[in-house]
Amino acid sequence: MLLKTDSSGEVQWSRTYGDGIAYSCAYCVVQTSDGGYALAGQNNGDAFNFIKTDSIGNVQWSKAYAKPNASLILWIQSLIQISDGGYIIAGWSRDTFDDWVIKINANGNLEWNKTYGGGSYIGGISIVEADDGGYLLNTLHPTFEKTGLFMLIKIDLSGNVQWNKTGGFGGSLTKAKYGGYLMVGSSSLVKIDQHGNTVWSRLYPGETRIPYYNFPTSVLSSIAQAYDGGYIIAGYVCVSPFIVMVNKGVVARIIKTDADGDVEWTITYPPLSEASMETPSHIAYSIIAANDGTCVFTGSKAGNVWLTKITLTSVTSIETSDITPPTIAILSPENKTYAMNNVSLTFFINEPTSWIGYSLDRQANVTITGNTTVTGLSESAHSLTVYANDTVGNMSASETVYFTVVSHNEPEQHERPSSPTQYTHIIVGVVTGIGIAVSIIFYRRKKIKTW
Numbered sequence: 001m002l003l004k005t006d007s008s009g010e011v012q013w014s015r016t017y018g019d020g021i022a023y024s025c026a027y028c029v030v031q032t033s034d035g036g037y038a039l040a041g042q043n044n045g046d047a048f049n050f051i052k053t054d055s056i057g058n059v060q061w062s063k064a065y066a067k068p069n070a071s072l073i074l075w076i077q078s079l080i081q082i083s084d085g086g087y088i089i090a091g092w093s094r095d096t097f098d099d100w101v102i103k104i105n106a107n108g109n110l111e112w113n114k115t116y117g118g119g120s121y122i123g124g125i126s127i128v129e130a131d132d133g134g135y136l137l138n139t140l141h142p143t144f145e146k147t148g149l150f151m152l153i154k155i156d157l158s159g160n161v162q163w164n165k166t167g168g169f170g171g172s173l174t175k176a177k178y179g180g181y182l183m184v185g186s187s188s189l190v191k192i193d194q195h196g197n198t199v200w201s202r203l204y205p206g207e208t209r210i211p212y213y214n215f216p217t218s219v220l221s222s223i224a225q226a227y228d229g230g231y232i233i234a235g236y237v238c239v240s241p242f243i244v245m246v247n248k249g250v251v252a253r254i255i256k257t258d259a260d261g262d263v264e265w266t267i268t269y270p271p272l273s274e275a276s277m278e279t280p281s282h283i284a285y286s287i288i289a290a291n292d293g294t295c296v297f298t299g300s301k302a303g304n305v306w307l308t309k310i311t312l313t314s315v316t317s318i319e320t321s322d323i324t325p326p327t328i329a330i331l332s333p334e335n336k337t338y339a340m341n342n343v344s345l346t347f348f349i350n351e352p353t354s355w356i357g358y359s360l361d362r363q364a365n366v367t368i369t370g371n372t373t374v375t376g377l378s379e380s381a382h383s384l385t386v387y388a389n390d391t392v393g394n395m396s397a398s399e400t401v402y403f404t405v406v407s408h409n410e411p412e413q414h415e416r417p418s419s420p421t422q423y424t425h426i427i428v429g430v431v432t433g434i435g436i437a438v439s440i441i442f443y444r445r446k447k448i449k450t451w
Contacts, residue, residue: 002029002039002057009307015057026051028079028089036060040079040089048076048089050108063108065089078126086111088135090127099139101127101159114159117151125150126173128181131194133157138173138183150185152196165196177225184220184233189261202261218253218395222297224289226312230258234287234297237268239275239355239389250281252299256312269308273354273391282306325396326351328386333374337404342375347386347398355389377405 003014017026017039026041026049035055043049047066053059078090085106092099102113117139127137134156140149150171154162171185180199183190191199204220220235232254239249252269268275269282280302287297289312296309332346345358345368357365360374361382374384382405386398 002026002037002053003305004057005307009309013056015053017051017059017062027076030079030081032081033085038079038081038087040076040087042076048091048102050087050089050104052108061108063104065102065104065110065113080127080129082129088127088129090137092139099137099153101135101137101155103159112159114155116153116161125171128173128175130154131175131179134162135159136173136181136196138171150183152192154196163196167198172220172222174223177229182223182231184223184235187218187220189220189223189231189233189257191261200261202257202263204255204263204266220253220255221284222286224287224295226256226289226295227291227293230256230264231261232256232287232289232295232312234284234299236281236283236299237272237395239272239277239279247281247303249275249277249279250283251275251279252282252284252297254284254287254295254297254310325394326353326388326390328388328396328398330384330386330398330401333384333401333403335402337406338377339406341377341379341405342373343377343403343405344371345374345384345386346371349388351390353388354391356386357388358384358386360384379405379407 001014001016004012006012026039028040030038032038032052037053037055037057039051039053041049043064047064049062049064051059051062075093076089076091078088080088082088087104087106088101089104090099090101099116100113101116103111105111116137125138125140127135130136134154137153137155139151139153149166151164151166153164156162171183173181173183176182176191180191180193183192187204188201189204190201193199218235218237220233222234224232226232233256235253235255236250237253239251251272253266254269255266256264258264269284270279282299282301283306284297284299286299287295289295294309294311296307298305298307300306327350329348330346331348333343349356355367356369357367358374359365361384365387381402383400383402385400387395389395
């Protein structure tokens with residue numbers, strides 16, 4: 001479906017394409033140099049589909065492009081119109097697990113197609129026309145599932161690889177207004193130069209990954225240059241790190257930064273403090289900015305197409321400036337050996353929370369309300385991490401603790417007898433005007449020698 005609105009969001013016209021029998025879906029759209037539109041997507045799961053329309057959505061021509069030796073679903077990730085009037089389309093296939101980039105001319109005739117990677121988890125995310133000629137492709141590294149790494153591939157005008165670099169660059173790639181490129185990912189913004197070298201990078205609160213599945217609990221999906229030289233970023237945050245990419249419990253997040261990527265404000269729809277795991281999902285997928293100080297983002301809201309326009313200059317007064325994630329310290333268990341199958345989990349968090357959970361041995365998170373006991377531990381080595389959301393949605397994780405459980409008949413392993421310990425606590429209570437108490441606990445351990 002292609003839908004056109006006026007500046008107030010009122011629908012002017014909409015068009016659907018396809019016969020309604022074979023599966024087809026448009027993932028990308030660009031406005032073309034002649035005032036029309038180009039759409040690229042999936043055609044019955046085994047080919048790329050490309051549709052060129054006029055300015056009111058009427059089809060001028062359409063073509064399908066099948067990838068050699070591909071038998072499973074082909075995913076379109078990026079579409080751009082380039083300076084010669086033609087198009088570059090990037091995506092990946094699920095059977096060969098490689099990126100596929102094709103170049104067509106202004107009439108849809110295929111000029112070349114190339115594959116990159118293969119044999120492991122990989123997926124083309126986005127592609128742009130490079131400042132020095134050729135194209136820059138941002139894609140998932142073959143080890144992404146384990147490392148979270150991305151890969152930049154620079155190709156020439158014929159699709160031949162000139163260089164590639166690996167790093168935690170992020171997903172969506174766009175050209176910066178004053179040179180270089182910008183990439184946003186789970187919770188990061190990275191600026192690079194034309195050679196792929198990092199100019200600066202920023203990490204925004206909210207980035208944790210669901211253990212075992214390695215899913216991010218927040219995603220930044222799109223970025224645009226704001227009217228004042230800064231950036232406006234769209235994405236979403238899960239209410240609970242235990243659940244991601246579902247129809248409930250997800251809120252849209254918009255971040256405004258200055259020209260160096262430092263946060264000026266952030267806002268969620270609906271407010272994260274009012275959301276729960278039963279809140280219908282609000283997801284922002286794409287954002288554009290205007291010169292009048294406004295921006296428009298689109299996505300899905302409770303399963304429907306969602307279009308929202310906001311004024312950037314008025315947001316600061318209605319949203320919190322708290323972007324600091326909570327600090328989590330595990331006091332027990334410690335990095336040692338236990339001759340018991342039940343171990344006390346004791347931890348400290350420096351601010352009020354809306355959700356707490358822990359992951360044992362990188363398995364799915366277990367929701368808890370406070371200190372607890374981890375029971376039924378097997379006699380083996382274990383790891384444990386505590387996660388938490390504060391009341392405005394900033395997410396954090398503790399350092400991972402590693403410990404071992406042995407048979408009850410085996411003594412605990414110590415290098416020497418442990419010494420008695422004394423603790424001194426200083427508790428500072430702060431009560432705000434709305435009655436929220438925040439406690440900060442500092443502790444000092446003193447060893448008393450007994451030998």
